Amino acid sequence: MIVASYVFYGWWDWRFLFLIAFSTFLDFYVGQKIYKYLNDKKKAKYWLWLSVACNVGLLGFFKYYNFFVDSFIDMFSAFGYEIKSTWTLRIILPVGISFYTFQTMSYSFDIYYKKLKPTDNFISFAAFVAFFPQLVAGPIERASNLLNQINNKRVFKYEQAVSGLKLILWGFFKKLVIADSLAPIVDDIFANYSNYPASTLILGVCLFSFQVYGDFSGYTDIAIGTAKLFGIELMSNFKFPNFSRNIAEYWQRWHISLSTWFRHYLYIPMGGSRVSKLKSVRNIVVIFLVSGLWHGANWTFVIWGAIHALLYIPVFLMGRNRLYADNVIAQNTWLPNPKEIIQVIITFLLVTFSRIFFRSPSISDAFDYINQIINNFTYESYVHPMGYRMLDFYILIAMFTVYEYLIRKDERNPFKFKYPLVRLLIYALVILSMLLFYDDGVNRSFIYFQF
Secondary structure (H helix, E strand, O other), X not given: OHHHHHHHHHOOOHHHHHHHHHHHHHHHHHHHHHHHOOOOHHHHHHHHHHHHHHHHHHHHHHHHHHHHHHHHHHHHHHOOOOOXXXXXXXXXXXXXXXXXXXHHHHHHHHHHOOOXXXXXXXXXXXXXXXXXXXXXXXXXXXXXXXHHHHHOOOOOOHHHHHHHHHHHHHHHHHXXXXXHHHHHHHXXXXXXXXXXXXXXXXXXXXXXXXHHHHHHHHHHHHHHHHHHHOOOOOOOOOXXXXXXXXXXXXXXXXXXXXXXXXXXXXXXXXXXXOOOHHHHHHHHHHHHHHHHHHHOOOHHHHHHHHHHHHHHHHHHHOOOOOOOOOOOOOOOOOOOOHHHHHHHHHHHHHHHHHHHHHHOOOHHHHHHHHHHHHHOOOXXXXXXXXXXXXXXXXXXXXXXXXXXHHOOOOOOOOOOOOOHHHHHHHHHHHHHHHHHHOOOOOOOOOHHHHO
């Protein structure tokens, strides 16, 4: 498993294998030391902070060094002091560094908080850090789940393997048919937003919501399905977030491994919701700003996080942040009621608005995009950059949304239908659509590889 994982990652750039190896050796050793000094909090905390400093230091250098240097220069420029940008470096961002760095740190945190005992098996720990299905884009696994499974004997199970293959198929569908077919449209609209009316710009950001969801959740399904072939169950990372009824439910369903990581290792240690309302609001703001910065070295991501904080705080203050934690839309009925429909639409539109900043290359581009919507509020039919009928894509998204609604109660089984003939028909339609929508000219890199 280690060999496969290192070959998989090294195929992109073998030099960055040293980063994974360093993080692996560091946290394996630190874990042993933290456990040894658990009765001596001062020494245990020293080793914990060593792990945090080294991991965050590496992450900060490769991902944020130029960002902070440029921000520093811009700050002085605003006060009339010109500083030459000779401090910036040509740094290649290692694929998935944010994911595996957080994964190794969680191991040290769990040992420090006495939720986990360190493993003595270095091979197993190395496999946990570099497990290739989820190495570059998650889900961000906890050692209590993934490492324990690696340590335990696994037996091939036919049902588990079939379940994995189904998830892989559904993941390929979401990536190839939904995300990749929308990518040229979204790229064209965001690259030429000044030439398009409001109707096209609104269409562009709405399609981006479907693109990023199909892209990231598609990868997650492929990762979870592939892990199943090895007898390993990864955590769910998406639970149909497009059907969320408020922003709190959205974050309980979107990128679950990241939101739970921040809750367990940052929000709760800061006091969580056990402190005063004012401090709880402060904690929420910090979490979302850090989450935004985690996504990329750009102020656009920080503003994206700030928007989500502003949307989340009223829900928290009204005590509605856990209202939908244990149920889905139309829990006991076939169709949602009018209130749920309105809630879902409003939540989707708010999340979609925030993605203008997520997708734009700069803050000025994001505000210009919004300004163009406001000042050029006209309608004009959009023409696909490659000449395809847009109606086909509208029908595709509508059918995809309806289908996800039908399977909304079980994200681990996308083909859970009683009759074999129905399942066979759906398999055929999924594979046929992948063949029809596949385009060799589309860039097929996953969006979250850059994070």
